[in-house]
Amino acid sequence: MNDKMRQPPDTSMRADRTKRGKKGRLTADIQYKLGQQLRAMYTDVVNEGVPDQFAELIQRLDKRDEK
Amino acid sequence: MNAQDDVRGAMLGAVPSLRAFAISLCGDVDRANDLVQETLLRAWSHLDSFEPGTNMSAWLFTILRNHFRTEYRKRRREVEDADGGYAERLTAREEQTSHIEFNELREALLKLSADQREALILVGASGFSYEEAAKICNCAVGTIKSRVNRARLRLAEILGVETVQIAQEPEPEAPVAASSGRDD
Numbered sequence: 001m002n003d004k005m006r007q008p009p010d011t012s013m014r015a016d017r018t019k020r021g022k023k024g025r026l027t028a029d030i031q032y033k034l035g036q037q038l039r040a041m042y043t044d045v046v047n048e049g050v051p052d053q054f055a056e057l058i059q060r061l062d063k064r065d066e067k
Numbered sequence: 068m069n070a071q072d073d074v075r076g077a078m079l080g081a082v083p084s085l086r087a088f089a090i091s092l093c094g095d096v097d098r099a100n101d102l103v104q105e106t107l108l109r110a111w112s113h114l115d116s117f118e119p120g121t122n123m124s125a126w127l128f129t130i131l132r133n134h135f136r137t138e139y140r141k142r143r144r145e146v147e148d149a150d151g152g153y154a155e156r157l158t159a160r161e162e163q164t165s166h167i168e169f170n171e172l173r174e175a176l177l178k179l180s181a182d183q184r185e186a187l188i189l190v191g192a193s194g195f196s197y198e199e200a201a202k203i204c205n206c207a208v209g210t211i212k213s214r215v216n217r218a219r220l221r222l223a224e225i226l227g228v229e230t231v232q233i234a235q236e237p238e239p240e241a242p243v244a245a246s247s248g249r250d251d
Contacts, residue, residue, distance in 0.1 A: 030223050034223055054104070061111045062075055
């Protein structure tokens, strides 16, 4: 906590980066795994397809416009 | 009418990714469905502002994103006060649907700033180019690139600290509240 207070404001960005480097280094391996997980999580939802409520909604809108 | 069929088909076709985007943004399935529904309604009533031949999906993502941001601004105080309310609701939902393996990642995503989160999802999961993502978020390409980079770093930091390094380093890092604000 003392360390933080001693830092002049203009070096805060650099200090942050150093800290980040120590805490969570972004190796190519981690980045690859993260990207994979992110896409898998996303695809998981995409694979649920179109819930009925949305198909019905668009049908309803379509019919309304035809009148 | 053929044009109408095309539009309807394109809108329906975009629904699965719109939902995935919305869920990643807000971390709540019910709210995400509301966002998608509102997006479709808005899109339908503003079809005349859609330029035929351009990417319908990107157009819908833009509408959803803007709607979310407007809502987000309204809700921010409420969310901050809730202090982890999202994460709790999310956990309940995940248990129901048994997609537990993504729990940690979803929670980590919610700790990113809204700017970083949307940039990372659009580029890293939705498969938009930096240029397309910049258009959707109404900012410069360079801004998107830097947001994606920072989001990746931050995400790895959150997950790394919590999953790997914490084993050797039992002392928790800064409180969650410190990361719930804007990084920009």
